Amino acid sequence: xxxxxxxxxxxxxxxxxxxxxxxxxxxxxxxxxxxxxxxxxxxxxxxxxxxxxxxxxxxxxxxxxxxxxxxxxxxxxxxxxxxxxxxxxxxxxxxxxxxxxxxxxxxxxxxxxxxxxxxxxxxxxxxxxxxxxxxxxxxxxxxxxxxxxxxxxxxxxxxxxxxxxxxxxxxxxxxxxxxxxxxxxxxxxxxxxxxxxxxxxxxxxxxxxxxxxxxxxxxxxxxxxxxxxxxxxxxxxxxxxxxxxxxxxxxxxxxxxxxxxxxxxxxxxxxxxxxxxxxxxxxxxxxxxxxxxxxxxxxxxxxxxxxxxxxxxxxxxxxxxxxxxxxxxxxxxxxxxxxxxxxxxxxxxxxxxxxxxxxxxxxxxxxxxxxxxxxxxxxxxxxxxxxxxxxxxxxxxxxxxxxxxxxxx
Ligand SMILES: [Zn+2]
Ligand SMILES: [Zn+2]
Numbered sequence: 536x537x538x539x540x541x542x543x544x545x546x547x548x549x550x551x552x553x554x555x556x557x558x559x560x561x562x563x564x565x566x567x568x569x570x571x572x573x574x575x576x577x578x579x580x581x582x583x584x585x586x587x588x589x590x591x592x593x594x595x596x597x598x599x600x601x602x603x604x605x606x607x608x609x610x611x612x613x614x615x616x617x618x619x620x621x622x623x624x625x626x627x628x629x630x631x632x633x634x635x636x637x638x639x640x641x642x643x644x645x646x647x648x649x650x651x652x653x654x655x656x657x658x659x660x661x662x663x664x665x666x667x668x669x670x671x672x673x674x675x676x677x678x679x680x681x682x683x684x685x686x687x688x689x690x691x692x693x694x695x696x697x698x699x700x701x702x703x704x705x706x707x708x709x710x711x712x713x714x715x716x717x718x719x720x721x722x723x724x725x726x727x728x729x730x731x732x733x734x735x736x737x738x739x740x741x742x743x744x745x746x747x748x749x750x751x752x753x754x755x756x757x758x759x760x761x762x763x764x765x766x767x768x769x770x771x772x773x774x775x776x777x778x779x780x781x782x783x784x785x786x787x788x789x790x791x792x793x794x795x796x797x798x799x800x801x802x803x804x805x806x807x808x809x810x811x812x813x814x815x816x817x818x819x820x821x822x823x824x825x826x827x828x829x830x831x832x833x834x835x836x837x838x839x840x841x842x843x844x845x846x847x848x849x850x851x852x853x854x855x856x857x858x859x860x861x862x863x864x865x866x867x868x869x870x871x872x873x874x875x876x877x878x879x880x881x882x883x884x885x886x887x888x889x890x891x892x893x894x895x896x897x898x899x900x901x902x903x904x905x906x907x908x909x910x911x912x913x914x915x916x917x918x919x920x921x922x923x924x925x926x927x928x929x930x931x932x933x934x935x936x937x938x939x940x941x942x943x944x
Contacts, residue, residue, distance in 0.1 A: 556595055564767055571597045573766055574936070576663040578602045578651050578679060580627035582614035582746050583669025583693045586755025588631055589616050591667075592638040594763060598936055599635065600663070602647045602655060603628040614748040645934035652678045653860035656910030657686055657839050658924045659932045661806060665762050666690035669755065671744045673721055674728050678840075680705065680713035681799045685839075686806065686911070691761055693754045695746045698781030700754035701789075704761050704772040707802075711774045711791040714799040753779055803922045806911060812927035813901035813908060818890045821901065821923065825914025828921050836890040837913040842905040846882040850874050858905040861886065901925060908932060 556567045575596050577587055580603035591599060607615075607622045607630060617634030618627075628646035635644045649655060652675060660666060660682045668690060670676055676692060683690045687707045694701050705712050717725075757777055764771045776789040807828075809816070818836060825834050843864060846855045848871035857864070864884070874880040887904075890896055902908065908928035914921050930937040 559594060564769065566767060567595055569766055570595050570763065573598065574662055574664045575599045575762070576602070576659060576666045577669065578666065578675070579669035579671075580631040581605075581611070581669060581671065582748065582751040583695060583755050583758075584627075585615040585617050585631065585669075586748075586751045587667050587669050587693070587758055588635050588644075589638070590756055590759035591762075592635045592642065594759065595639065597639065597642040599632075599642065599644045600647060600659065600933065600936065601628050601631055601635075601644060602649060602651045602659075603631070604648060604650045614746060614751060616748070643935050645936050647932060650860075650862070651675060652840070653862055654907045655932060656907040656925070656928065657682055658909035658911060658926065658929060660688055661686040661911070661924060662929075662933060662936075663688055665765055667758055667762060668692050669751075669758075670694075672728075673717070673725050676713055677717070677725065677799075681801075682839075684708065684712065684799050684801060685803050687802050689765055691758045691765070693758045695750045695754050696744055698747055698750045699779065700750045700781075701776045701778045702754050702757040702761065702772065703776040704765065704774070706765075706771075706773045709774060710793040710797065710800055712797060712799050715794040715797045716776075716791045750779070750781055753781075803911070803913060804920050806922045806924050808924045808926040810927055811925065813906075813910070813925045815927065816901050816925070817898050818901065818904075819892075819897040821912055822890065822892065822914065824923070825921060829914060829916050829919050831916045831919075834914050834916045835892075837915055838888055838890075838904070838906055839910050839912070840906070841886040841888045843884050844887045844905070845885040846871075847885060848874060848880055848882045850880045855882075858899075858903060860905050860907075863905070 559565050560567055573596060575591060575598065577584055577599060580601055584601070584603065588601065605627050607618055607625055607627055609623050612618055612620060617631045622630040626646065626648045628648050632644040632646040636642055647655065666679060666683055666688055668676060668679055679690055683705065689707045690705050692703045692705065692713060761771050772788065774791055777786065778789055779786045822834060822836050825836065826832055841861050843857055843859050843861055846857060846869065851871060851873050853871060853873045869881050869884070871880040871882050908931040909925060911922050911924045
């Protein structure tokens with residue numbers, strides 16, 4: 536045999552169907568087409584995000600949006616397979632998208648360099664078939680959980696610390712959800728993150744959790760495997776957690792209990808896609824649309840999240856209209872410029888969560904409220920509701936993947 540090694544040509548002759556995914560197709564239930572067509576949103580491009588995206592690329596997910604606001608530091612390189620030393624200083628989302636397409640050139644990966652809570656409209660979540668998160672904080676997880684519930688999408692969470700980790704699947708509209716799992720300690724940490732007047736207290740200590748590439752590989756691997764199973768309607772870790780303790784190599788599945796008072800369990804009734812951009816619609820026009828569709832005059836327009844619309848100085852009474860996302864104002868910006876001196880005055884933050892027909896707001900276009908593009912607004916009456924996705928903004932968040940939404944499915 537040594538004189539007659541099998542050549543490449545001979546191998547191809549024996550296996551004419553060989554391609555990149557042919558070994559995956561040998562799994563009886565595997566549907567490569569389903570994977571390739573699935574729309575995936577990954578939030579977080581850190582240690583877990585790298586492993587999640589690496590696996591998504593290897594199994595052939597071809598439509599991916601990745602969201603991360605941070606830039607790459609040298610210390611990230613020990614846990615990030617898709618980053619190169621030359622990427623230090625670059626955006627994590629942009630670099631990871633490039634790394635993804637190096638692995639799978641036929642994929643379209645759109646990076647969003649942003650804070651998902653402030654800058655991503657709910658239209659992004661509605662676009663997704665599955666949302667995967669590789670985060671290091673409860674605040675963003677809680678936000679994703681509520682957003683996923685509103686648009687009825689499943690999400691898969693991963694968390695790592697040291698050489699331990701947990702992966703969990705939260706199916707659409709089915710408790711117990713992530714918020715149901717939160718205990719007193721979690722809420723204490725969550726509440727500490729934001730001061731009572733909504734000014735951001737201190738620099739975000741994210742990205743300092745001690746982790747290894749090995750535990751992120753294990754947990755990120757489970758997350759993507761569960762995503763593949765969700766897509767194929769196979770049994771998953773639905774509303775459960777898979778815990779892996781690296782020190783004693785023990786693993787087990789935890790079951791969660793539904794919290795009947797959980798605030799997350801709310802799914803929008805119906806979502807209508809409007810072709811306009813948010814710059815082409817005023818609050819009053821949107822309200823009018825809702826009045827017509829709901830066939831009643833008594834309605835309010837609810838926002839997807841609170842916005843800070845005004846800062847008021849309790850000392851001198853000066854007010855400043857701002858219209859920015861909650862979390863966008865730090866302590867320094869919150870101080871009254873008119874009361875400078877040895878004892879600066881912190882201003883009171885006023886937030887808005889809906890439009891009730893106030894004349895001062897009526898003519899504001901939807902893009903000037905401090906809400907993100909491609910967002911969803913809900914018009915509600917006493918008895919019914921209708922939600923509008925501002926789909927004219929889709930390209931702003933989906934980039935080249937927007938073309939696919941026009942064709943529908
Ligand atoms: Zn819940
Ligand atoms: Zn003042």
